[in-house]
Amino acid sequence: MKPLSPTELAIRYGFLVLMAGLIIVFSVLKPAFLSPQSGVFILQSVAITGILALGVTATLVVDGFDLSIGAVATSAMMLSAYVMVIWEMGALSAVLLCLAMGAVVGLVNGLLIVKMRVPDLLATLGMMFLLVGLQRIPTQGNSISTGMVLADGRTAEGSFAPEFLMLGRHRIDFILPDLVPLSVVVLVVIAVLTWVFLELTRHGRVMYAIGSNAQAAALAGINVARYRVLAYVISGVMASIGGILLSARLGRGDVASGNNLLLDSVAAALIGFAVLGAAKPNAFGTAIGALFVGILLQGLTMLNAPYYTQDFIKGAVLVVALVFTFALSGRAGRSRT
């Protein structure tokens, strides 16, 4: 191994050094930042966006993009609430219906892009608008909660199943009692599975090949269309898992929540390009990217920074990360067509 030049070192480890520096600064200013509770809070705050970001990573790997993930997540939230509160069905039905909905939306996205040749950004943008409207039609735009009055004058009698709420609220004893929320466990499991899928299986390998040169992949006998559709199905299912966790945390189908999901998760996935100088979408980087955003926001919150500075900081971090990826590493950005 030849030694790395300073530029290569900066590209490879710059972002991790930046993150370590951030943790040190916050810890010095607020010693409580280093407590286990604070760490868990950070993980919990990024659990949902992290899962969505891992889904969007799958589409980025095949040189696609999924803008509908935020809308899929809020649709899953509304759907789970509708299933339990209005149809009075159980937790398992709610979860399965949400996952199926995510898969179907991903399938439609994929077919629009592969078969109808709609550009990925436009297809998923259209799907986003469609879902944002669709999820509010059954309740005339109202949030869903137990006891709400329905259009026909009846009162909704159903309620969120306790097992379902556990997904968002239960905490597992780990070192300290009641420390780790179940949603964080879900995040970690999904992150590891995504990493294994993309890095260690042949399907992940083939998806990267498609993202790097789709024409060459097709001439190697790979069914490019099928893998493209698969990527959007993965993205849709991941987004619906995020929506389930959101619903379980809130305990209601809240039409006002979930607005930031899309931008936060896309930011995490794009920041992930810069981690370890990967210069390509990757699961590990995405997870670190999500963590980075979480650390930043938790630190700023503890320092009592006003809320509106947070979006500004997030945007600045994203710009810096993209400069790391595209300018410093000297590789041309992957061309989009």
Next chain:
Amino acid sequence: MTPQAITIRGLTKAFGRNAVLRGVDLDLPAGQVTVLMGANGAGKSTLVKVLCGVHAADAGEVRLDGAPFAPAGPAAALRSGVVTVHQNINDGVVPDLDVASNLLLDSLADGAGLFLNRRQMREDARRIAAAVGLEIDVTRPVAGLPLADRQLVAIARAMARRPRLLILDEPTSSLSLAEAQRLFALVDRLRAVGVAILYISHRMSDIRRLADRIVSMRDGQVSGLFEGQSLDYSGAVRAMLGHEITEVDISIPPRGPAMLQATGLRLKPEARAFDLTLHRNEVVAITGLVGSGKSALAAALFGLEPPVAGTLQLDGQPYRPANPGQAVASGVFLAAKDRLINAVIPGFDIQQNLTLPFTARHAGPLSLIRRAAERAAAERAIAAMGVVCQGPRDGILTLSGGNQQKVVVGRWMAEASRLLILDEPFQGVDIQARRDIGRRIRDSAETRATLVLCAEIDEALEVADRILVMSEHTVVGDHRNENIDLALLMAQVSGAAEQTKEPA
């Protein structure tokens, strides 16, 4: 003695270490059509780009009507009277604008005044269109025109400049016969008014119809000039493709049973159907000019584009692949040409590029890739192909072109196949890499049928047991690679063997 519109002396141009033009001397007389022939990479397009101001020459001199000509850019070349109509017609027109705006585009681009005078524009446009015999409603958007009309619009626009030199780069490649006739009539008129025309084409029928002189290019130099009453077309092709007696001794092994049988294969609706049999333990090369149908044949065999008619049998079984995946599953592999577009995965290292089509062979439970097996396969392929590299985990783009080519060819030799098709496997590689790849193709050929597509006859002579010639999307020649009649082969490549069919 016709005056020379353009004289070129000692023109050189290199990109990095790659010398593309190596001293070109060329005269283009006014009022004559000079056809320029050359294989891919001979330097044709670079020469055109120097003349039309896209590239500046490194050394040498170009004179236009006796005055030094070194345009600073395409616009300067246009102003000096050098007009180019590119192969890709849409480079020459703006599809969303109407015909009138397109015809006047150059004056719109550098004209004065803020507002457009619509009526004036239409009148000017009609005058320009009439000058080249283009009868068309100038208010129609160009996007709605057939290809041939778009091309005439591009030429008409160019002619409004009263050019001294008109360069036509493969202008008929997407035209029908009738449309091409219109173009030829226009070229005749321009020739009559004293425009020098440089016509780049591989279509022998075009060349016979138009050429006053033929210039062949090879390896960045003019390798042949043919003029006079009866042009030596075979000689021009030979000068373009070149042939030095190569020092590779082919000993033709006994061929095995038939592996692939094609019956009544028709690659284009208007092409003649042909039969083809490829045998086990036999390397067959197909040679022919660009557009002669070599790649169309490969596309049919690999399931990219079904043939218009005909049946295929592979190892005695009916074979009809619907996509490359099915072809690979049946044991028919294609190493595609133009590696950077069709083969190299730039984001992958050497190992991942080598194993790409066969990841399933190296995957265990849950499709997890077995790293040791993959690495061993990659190292075997690297050793077999003689890829010069530090190790299998180097990025593919760190390799030289020849070694990249070894990787993307070696990819398909790592597993056993029934029919291996190699489309231009020696493209853009040096002589050493070419020998390495050729030897590897021959050494491993015993268990399969091998089909090598190459435009350069030398390459075919170096690698094949049998050489087929394609022209006009059909097979026109079949030679055992032993005391080959090169004159006949060249004549078949240039289509001269069928000259009776086409009145000049």
